[in-house]
Amino acid sequence: MATHNNVPFCKWWISVITILHFTQTLSQTDNYIVHMDLSVMPKAFSGQHHWYLSTLASVFDVSNSSTGRARAATLTAFSKLLYSYTHVINGFSASLTPSELEALKKSPGYISSIKDLPVKHDTTHSSKFLGLTPQSPAWKLSNYGEGMIIGLVDTGVWPESESFNDHGMSEIPKRWKGECESGTQFNSSMCNKKLIGARFFNKGLSAKYPNLTIAVNSTRDTDGHGTHTSSTAAGNYVEGASYFGYANGTANGVAPRAHVAMYRALWNEGAYTTDIIAAIDQAITDGVDVLSLSLGLDGLRLDEDPIALATFAAVENNVFVSTSAGNEGPFHETLHNGIPWVLTVAAGTLDREFDAVLTLGNGISITGSSFYLGSSSFSEVPIVFMDGCHTMSELIKIGPKIVVCQGGNDSNDLSDQVENVSSANVTAGVFITNFTDTGEFIGNGFPVILMNLKDGKTIIDYIKSSNRPQASAEFRKTTLGIKLAPSVTSYSSRGPSASCPLVMKPDIMAPGARILAAWPQNIAVDLNNSQPLLSNFKILSGTSMACPHAAGVAALLRKAHPDWSPAAIRSAMMTTAETMDHTMEPIKDLGSGKLYPASPLAMGAGQINPNKALDPGLIYDVNSTDYVRLLCATNFTEKQIQAITRSSSTDCSNPSADLNYPSFIAYFNAKNSPSNLTAVREFHRTVTNVGEGRSTYTVNVTSMSELKVSVMPDKLEFKTKYEKLSYKLTIEGPALLSETVTFGYLIWADAGGRHVVRSPIVATNLSPGLSSRN
Ligand SMILES: *[C@@H]1O[C@H](CO)[C@@H](O)[C@H](O)[C@H]1NC(C)=O
Ligand SMILES: *[C@@H]1O[C@H](CO)[C@@H](O)[C@H](O)[C@H]1NC(C)=O
Ligand SMILES: *[C@@H]1O[C@H](CO)[C@@H](O)[C@H](O)[C@H]1NC(C)=O
Ligand SMILES: *[C@@H]1O[C@H](CO)[C@@H](O)[C@H](O)[C@H]1NC(C)=O
Ligand SMILES: *[C@@H]1O[C@H](CO)[C@@H](O)[C@H](O)[C@H]1NC(C)=O
Ligand SMILES: *[C@@H]1O[C@H](CO)[C@@H](O)[C@H](O)[C@H]1NC(C)=O
Ligand SMILES: *[C@@H]1O[C@H](CO)[C@@H](O)[C@H](O)[C@H]1NC(C)=O
Ligand SMILES: *[C@@H]1O[C@H](CO)[C@@H](O)[C@H](O)[C@H]1NC(C)=O
Ligand SMILES: *[C@@H]1O[C@H](CO)[C@@H](O)[C@H](O)[C@H]1NC(C)=O
Ligand SMILES: *[C@@H]1O[C@H](CO)[C@@H](O)[C@H](O)[C@H]1NC(C)=O
Ligand SMILES: *[C@@H]1O[C@H](CO)[C@@H](O)[C@H](O)[C@H]1NC(C)=O
Ligand SMILES: *[C@@H]1O[C@H](CO)[C@@H](O)[C@H](O)[C@H]1NC(C)=O
Numbered sequence: 001m002a003t004h005n006n007v008p009f010c011k012w013w014i015s016v017i018t019i020l021h022f023t024q025t026l027s028q029t030d031n032y033i034v035h036m037d038l039s040v041m042p043k044a045f046s047g048q049h050h051w052y053l054s055t056l057a058s059v060f061d062v063s064n065s066s067t068g069r070a071r072a073a074t075l076t077a078f079s080k081l082l083y084s085y086t087h088v089i090n091g092f093s094a095s096l097t098p099s100e101l102e103a104l105k106k107s108p109g110y111i112s113s114i115k116d117l118p119v120k121h122d123t124t125h126s127s128k129f130l131g132l133t134p135q136s137p138a139w140k141l142s143n144y145g146e147g148m149i150i151g152l153v154d155t156g157v158w159p160e161s162e163s164f165n166d167h168g169m170s171e172i173p174k175r176w177k178g179e180c181e182s183g184t185q186f187n188s189s190m191c192n193k194k195l196i197g198a199r200f201f202n203k204g205l206s207a208k209y210p211n212l213t214i215a216v217n218s219t220r221d222t223d224g225h226g227t228h229t230s231s232t233a234a235g236n237y238v239e240g241a242s243y244f245g246y247a248n249g250t251a252n253g254v255a256p257r258a259h260v261a262m263y264r265a266l267w268n269e270g271a272y273t274t275d276i277i278a279a280i281d282q283a284i285t286d287g288v289d290v291l292s293l294s295l296g297l298d299g300l301r302l303d304e305d306p307i308a309l310a311t312f313a314a315v316e317n318n319v320f321v322s323t324s325a326g327n328e329g330p331f332h333e334t335l336h337n338g339i340p341w342v343l344t345v346a347a348g349t350l351d352r353e354f355d356a357v358l359t360l361g362n363g364i365s366i367t368g369s370s371f372y373l374g375s376s377s378f379s380e381v382p383i384v385f386m387d388g389c390h391t392m393s394e395l396i397k398i399g400p401k402i403v404v405c406q407g408g409n410d411s412n413d414l415s416d417q418v419e420n421v422s423s424a425n426v427t428a429g430v431f432i433t434n435f436t437d438t439g440e441f442i443g444n445g446f447p448v449i450l451m452n453l454k455d456g457k458t459i460i461d462y463i464k465s466s467n468r469p470q471a472s473a474e475f476r477k478t479t480l481g482i483k484l485a486p487s488v489t490s491y492s493s494r495g496p497s498a499s500c501p502l503v504m505k506p507d508i509m510a511p512g513a514r515i516l517a518a519w520p521q522n523i524a525v526d527l528n529n530s531q532p533l534l535s536n537f538k539i540l541s542g543t544s545m546a547c548p549h550a551a552g553v554a555a556l557l558r559k560a561h562p563d564w565s566p567a568a569i570r571s572a573m574m575t576t577a578e579t580m581d582h583t584m585e586p587i588k589d590l591g592s593g594k595l596y597p598a599s600p601l602a603m604g605a606g607q608i609n610p611n612k613a614l615d616p617g618l619i620y621d622v623n624s625t626d627y628v629r630l631l632c633a634t635n636f637t638e639k640q641i642q643a644i645t646r647s648s649s650t651d652c653s654n655p656s657a658d659l660n661y662p663s664f665i666a667y668f669n670a671k672n673s674p675s676n677l678t679a680v681r682e683f684h685r686t687v688t689n690v691g692e693g694r695s696t697y698t699v700n701v702t703s704m705s706e707l708k709v710s711v712m713p714d715k716l717e718f719k720t721k722y723e724k725l726s727y728k729l730t731i732e733g734p735a736l737l738s739e740t741v742t743f744g745y746l747i748w749a750d751a752g753g754r755h756v757v758r759s760p761i762v763a764t765n766l767s768p769g770l771s772s773r774n
Pocket of ligand 10: 674676
């Protein structure tokens with residue numbers, strides 16, 4: 001475009017736009033991500049961007065070649081082109097009518113296209129809970145992640161938040177190519193040595209809704225989610241942080257000396273994949289070390305999932321990618337981002353509870369869970385027992401009393417009851433429940449207290465035995481050291497991954513329940529008697545909160561081990577993860593109704609442990625050739641694989657469904673097979689010795705019911721550092737497993753157990769896959 005004379009060009013441009021707006025109403029346009037085969041690009045083009053423009057222009061000027069019309073067509077193409085991508089795909093995105101798309105399909109070099117899709121986005125204490133203290137090796141050896149750059153694609157950032165102050169930050173790395181873009185209420189001077197990049201992407205959204213006005217067209221966060229996730233990953237130290245008195249203390253991110261770059265592609269007005277992959281494309285160009293993506297798309301094949309495509313390019317460019325598993329648990333096959341080249345993160349609890357104390361008229365004090373944000377406490381208020389609080393007409397007759405409800409043993413029933421009582425204009429609600437994953441029900445402006453069954457009985461007995469039952473309530477107590485922690489939250493999405501069943505997902509668990517992190521000063525965190533409640537910090541729950549924790553840990557590991565690949569970092573996190581909780585019992589699953597040990601399909605390899613991950617002993621490494629071999633082993637067509645690898649010549653001569661991954665999933669799901677039929681599943685793995693030179697590892701496999709598990713050889717003798725040795729895991733069992741999920745662990749340990757390298761093994765009779773779904 002440099003050859004154009006600027007002035008007439010601009011005039012022309014405006015008239016073309018005007019015509020477009022007129023014609024847009026005539027035929028339905030949509031956004032498409034278009035894959036092109038770069039190998040057929042004519043040499044005459046100086047770069048792919050010009051070729052894409054010219055290809056688009058030919059669609060608008062199919063057969064007329066007069067100079068004027070050609071230029072008009074080029075201008076039309078220019079306005080219809082949303083993004084021309086550099087890394088994430090070979091291709092571009094454009095806003096096209098169905099007939100324009102059909103014409104484009106006939107263009108030389110066209111491979112395939114996918115329609116744009118809407119996307120939803122799924123502290124003080126959490127870093128200490130992960131064992132991060134000034135004395136801990138993960139912070140010492142990485143110098144708190146100094147010099148690392150964590151990029152986030154999210155809702156933007158609130159630059160004035162104290163978590164983004166740059167006290168103690170090192171200079172911006174010279175290699176950084178990012179920018180701090182100005183926009184509505186956002187001035188480029190708002191970045192500093194902590195927040196080093198701020199860019200925003202909404203061409204796709206704007207093309208989808210041409211009449212849309214974007215209220216705050218800049219990186220300024222108008223939602224809060226991005227401020228929260230970015231400060232979780234790399235927020236600076238803020239003393240005296242708290243949320244209405246809860247979780248008080250010094251707040252900081254997992255990598256407090258890492259830099260933050262925010263790429264805003266999630267808008268209050270909507271979010272589209274064209275914008276999200278443009279953000280990832282730019283983050284790769286800018287030079288981020290780690291990407292944190294607390295978002296995802298459900299129910300798509302890998303080659304149709306723009307997040308999978310874009311992250312393949314990111315990982316090829318040596319960027320570590322952390323993603324959220326989703327919040328659709330506790331059912332199997334609900335997980336998104338089950339992508340072999342990223343880290344997929346599940347959400348676990350912290351050892352922190354927020355409490356209230358209820359003191360009955362007879363003097364007995366009982367502690368329950370509460371997260372009331374108002375400032376009131378209540379003294380000697382009448383208390384009544386209502387059993388199941390389902391009848392609004394009865395509830396609204398109660399008036400200024402504390403209401404006690406019971407029977408909400410599952411999350412739906414409990415939330416119904418809480419909602420009823422909250423809207424009944426009573427003083428407070430006490431809910432007796434055995435539901436243990438209560439985090440979602442107690443964060444509001446109405447005073448709610450949750451009680452377990454035993455304490456509930458004490459309350460009911462008192463009410464029934466007293467002629468004038470009354471109680472007092474005090475709120476805002478924070479209790480640390482809760483023993484049943486960590487455990488898997490019930491909402492955390494479960495594997496297996498429908499888009500790639502061959503790889504066990506999720507990979508790991510990180511804190512995601514009731515995480516305190518920075519929040520925009522002007523966005524209400526909740527309402528109290530219809531008045532907005534404001535706070536500089538907010539407590540949120542979800543895998544969105546777990547993902548940036550893992551991104552922060554990745555920044556620490558990358559700083560400490562600059563030569564490790566993204567797969568090596570992931571392997572170190574997974575093989576050193578904790579499978580035991582603070583009581584030294586197996587980590588529990590809060591979604592299983594009863595407190596059963598969590599399966600790897602819920603928590604991956606276990607709870608992330610940054611200090612151990614620094615020194616894993618052995619690494620399961622994977623490079624892009626290995627990922628392509630995996631894709632070749634699935635029945636993806638060459639075109640589908642090409643869309644992912646962006647390479648016109650995919651070598652599928654050596655397919656392998658057996659990715660060198662630090663976990664295992666075996667399917668014993670042959671329906672209608674004779675009951676005595678047995679099946680054998682084999683896995684081959686190669687480990688790299690990243691510990692000291694000479695060492696001997698011996699294997700130990702936990703028993704798995706119904707299955708015979710063996711490892712060959714059972715001893716690995718390394719002579720040098722970086723030496724690679726291989727082994728084979730064999731699992732033999734009934735062709736159709738009687739249990740839905742059976743699991744165990746394969747453990748390589750060196751002398752004295754200095755390094756314990758643990759891999760989860762899952763055997764299942766599930767048959768995940770997208771084809772079986774719809
Ligand atoms: C080229 O454009 C002219 C004028 O707009 C039109 O009359 C003619 O039919 C076009 N030619 C073709 C082959 O479409
Ligand atoms: C940006 O902020 C600085 C400092 O507040 C101010 O001097 C400057 O004029 C602002 N620039 C713009 C473009 O608003
Ligand atoms: C967009 O604006 C145009 C012109 O004002 C109008 O004709 C059209 O109906 C609007 N479209 C939508 C979807 O509101
Ligand atoms: C948002 O701002 C960018 C550049 O600052 C501009 O190009 C774009 O047209 C704006 N979008 C909207 C919807 O106002
Ligand atoms: C947090 O608040 C409690 C009282 O609510 C107080 O005892 C404690 O010292 C505070 N902790 C910090 C770190 O400020
Ligand atoms: C919930 O648990 C209580 C106490 O065990 C029991 O009485 C009640 O029937 C249960 N409610 C439901 C809906 O299962
Ligand atoms: C709620 O109760 C208070 C006093 O108990 C009363 O003044 C008020 O009108 C009630 N509000 C509604 C909406 O019923
Ligand atoms: C809660 O109570 C219900 C019904 O009594 C029971 O089915 C469920 O297993 C209990 N949940 C836990 C976590 O104890
Ligand atoms: C990946 O590793 C294999 C050996 O394990 C090697 O042959 C291949 O060239 C590597 N691929 C890349 C892209 O580095
Ligand atoms: C398995 O069972 C079938 C009948 O269901 C029988 O014919 C066959 O011999 C059995 N095979 C073995 C190995 O026991
Ligand atoms: C294997 O693991 C089990 C359970 O963790 C343990 O009891 C046993 O001692 C281990 N065996 C060896 C040889 O390390
Ligand atoms: C693989 O093949 C099966 C059977 O032909 C088909 O149902 C499924 O959709 C294919 N999977 C992919 C990923 O193309």
